[in-house]
Amino acid sequence: MDYFLELFLGGLTRGSIYALIALGYTMVYGVLGLINFAHGEVYMIGAFVGLIVSGFLTVLGWPILAIVVIATMMAMLFAGAYGFTIEKVAYQPLRHAPRLSPLISAIGMSIFLQNYVLLAQSSDFQAFPQLVPEFEFLEPYSHIILSTELVIILAAVVTLIALFLLIKFTKIGKAMRAISQDRQMAMLLGVNVDNVISATFIIGSALAGLGGILVASHVGQINFYIGFIAGIKAFTAAVLGGIGSIPGAALGGLILGWTESFATGYVSSDYEDVFAFGLLVFILVFRPAGILGKVSSEKV
């Protein structure tokens, strides 16, 4: 039973991370109809910013709590700034270009950012400090769940709720939903589409930055390539859940996380990806738009 619980919680942790990153893919897809392939790199940059800031503050001898809070905020801030800039540089000039152009530009951006970090930080794995202290109350359960895992799960839940409320009830959230349905009409009602798109990139990227620092602290090492793998997995989660749908991103992330965790635990870690992507194919055969994706019917 403990083993099952361990796998379940491990899957929940992974799933939460996938969900956090998948949100960025799905939000951008919702407003722009574009897959932002540089999103995984933003996550990786978030992790590096976390490493640099926490290293710097540790040297200065700051208390651990202050280090965690400031490093996390800086990771999100920088990730948001990167997301904003990526959109302005690589996507906005191509707003009216054929759909393939921004896709190629996205892949180019992804490769550029990987290599930029590779040059700056070398290709070696770098140790990442464990930012979350061991909680005493979790000690008896430490064979099932670690403090960092608990923090990751909680962070994902809080973020998801906040994002859901933002999309549902705020003006900018409504504007995002309007743009995803009919961009021109949203403009005709006075929505400044460029601003809303920028906001979408900033929010999605900040969440990826949060994911980056959380995972780095959990795994304990990072390099320039971690964003690529995490990005592919999170993208899979977004498609699995139904791209464009926020609850879909969360659900897709969790399902993917559990599939991998149980496949690793009960079969073999070699089969982790086989199960994950096998499941993707299986679900898309029966629900081509993803689990919560809509194949909407409209009257004309």
Add this chain to the structure above:
Amino acid sequence: MLKLKEIHTFYGNIQALKGVSLEIEQGEIITLIGSNGAGKTTTLMSVCGLTPPRSGEILFKGQPIHTLSADKIVALGISQIPEGRRIFPEFTVKENLEMGAYLRNDKLEIRKDLEYMFNLFPILKERQSQRGGSLSGGEQQMLAISRALMARPELLLLDEPSLGLAPIIVRQIFDIIKKINQEQKTTIFLVEQNANLALKVAHRGYVMENGQITLVDSASNLLNDESVKKIYLGA
């Protein structure tokens, strides 16, 4: 109130408007008639800033607007009800209406206007929590008109409001258009293929062919004009 001076609009290399000039006075209903592909919709889209003219000037209350972005133009008081109604299918009727008041922040007044729309079109009140995409064509047109009015525009641009609707609904819609013009003093720029109907509600009319204005006159004169009768009124 609105003045178009020699505007030329292009889609890529294709020229859709070849020097269009027209003028609308405050409180007027004017109509722009013409056949498919004459450039009527492009004229409205040029005013709204979605397809800005390559040359020429558009003045709204004396202020040039042809260089402004679409959202700034809406903020000045120009709302469009585009062809095909363009209701947000995923939003409820109420959310669609609220979206119309996107640029406003006066919550109390917005609620009042919402009530006004529900009085104007009681069917919308009944269906307020239904998805926009589930409404019938006539109901969608009513919603589209109400949504545009939620912005409290001074100038309302209407593109083919009769398209695809049953004659009885069309009559209802046109009655409302007249009522809005009289009660709210909203200036109306109506684009229609149904020339007969349009000329009956409008004060003045413009006839458009191949991206150019070919005729301007009072609506009653156009209704009796031999060439207009022959080409557009099917008589």
